Amino acid sequence: MPGKKYTEEHKVVYFETNVTGRLNIGNLVDLCMLVSTDQSSKLGISTEKLDLMGYGWIVSQNIIDVKRLPVDHEKIKITTQAESYNRYFCYRDFMMEDEQGEEIVKMHTVFCLMDKEKRKIARIKDEIVGPYEGDYTTKVERLAVPPVLKPEEAEITKKYRVRFMDIDSNQHVNNIHYFDWMLDTLPEEFLRTHEVKQFNIVYKNEVRSGEVVDSLTHFDEERLESIHEIRVGDKVSCTAKVEWQELK
Amino acid sequence: MPGKKYTEEHKVVYFETNVTGRLNIGNLVDLCMLVSTDQSSKLGISTEKLDLMGYGWIVSQNIIDVKRLPVDHEKIKITTQAESYNRYFCYRDFMMEDEQGEEIVKMHTVFCLMDKEKRKIARIKDEIVGPYEGDYTTKVERLAVPPVLKPEEAEITKKYRVRFMDIDSNQHVNNIHYFDWMLDTLPEEFLRTHEVKQFNIVYKNEVRSGEVVDSLTHFDEERLESIHEIRVGDKVSCTAKVEWQELK
Structure with a gap:
């Protein structure tokens, strides 16, 4: 049985949207992460407390399924729930509901625990995940991962320099970017x-302030699909596969 | 006597902050604008209604005075109040208070009314500003404006391309950028x-998606002062003068 549910309400505001009037995917992920952080605080294991213990959560994958994205001014409910965990991974679900109670977005997220001193992934500790009441399992989920982008298929490449304001108070490049x-x-x-139909993103290596990233894209408009890779030199920072749908 | 006051509460969240843990100035302006937009809706002259009348508000200047910027998780109150208006300008104040009721930020903003069809500044209409109950005055405020940045003084120049996601549902480059x-x-x-002590920014010409802006800066670290200009080619988009203070 999955863990405790936690819900927050949010009203979408103009600066979270783009020209289509819909919530940006990056803002959507930020809003979900905020709800998850708030649940942690409520359960007595805030980011600050975890930090004092020498650990921090890192997200290794998000799979976002979009029925429709909420629009400017729209009131939504965001619910999160720890699903399960094994030795190295925690799986968590997010659901976004509209005012009619219809699920419009869901997200499945894989978290790892980072040992801040060793800068290495740590074994999941019972005292850290216990309060969420997710199930312990020996199984590692076999989630679809974005395909490797072959250099000859990356027909679009743009460079972006990481700006000072791209790094948030968690000292990481914020999702949005x-x-x-x-x-x-x-x-x-x-x-x-x-708009996005499914966004499957895998995070591999962190990007730092002042670095210049290459954003490589293979875009198949006919299949409504795009494959993405963010690199700093030879180092892959993250990969993604996006399925698209026409805006209604 | 200045107009009706309107207040909203806000809890600063991590993605509104930078590595210092403090609210970004751009996010601060966005939060204030949101409060002002919400007041307009409450008074029956929402952005949508104004749009149907053929008008839109544009901000021509913000003068932001910072005692200290709020930090991640901090609960603040944002109050706005129409101060006065003349034939072409509306003056509005914003106050940001902390939980102890101390004013930590204030902002003075100059709005103009844009005739959307003529793409020109319109005369302020009584039926539009009446509900805010600001004072009519024949006086035009003589506000300090940022000094002109001489080309030989702009020792720092960086280029930025306006990205798709920089444009929000108001169809403008969002303040943050x-x-x-x-x-x-x-x-x-x-x-x-x-951190900022005073930020005086004047908006002159809009920047559009896909354009590349030059950000020119004169930085006087000794005087804790920086002078800024954003241009697209020869066209000045906005100018600013920033006074800085050491973080405590």
């Missing part, structure tokens, strides 16, 4: 007329 | 150890 770097490579007319 | 383009030119170490 990864999504921004990836999606900004696509044609504006396409972005105006389509 | 103007501040980002200006402040990102300054040395990282300085930004980590200082």
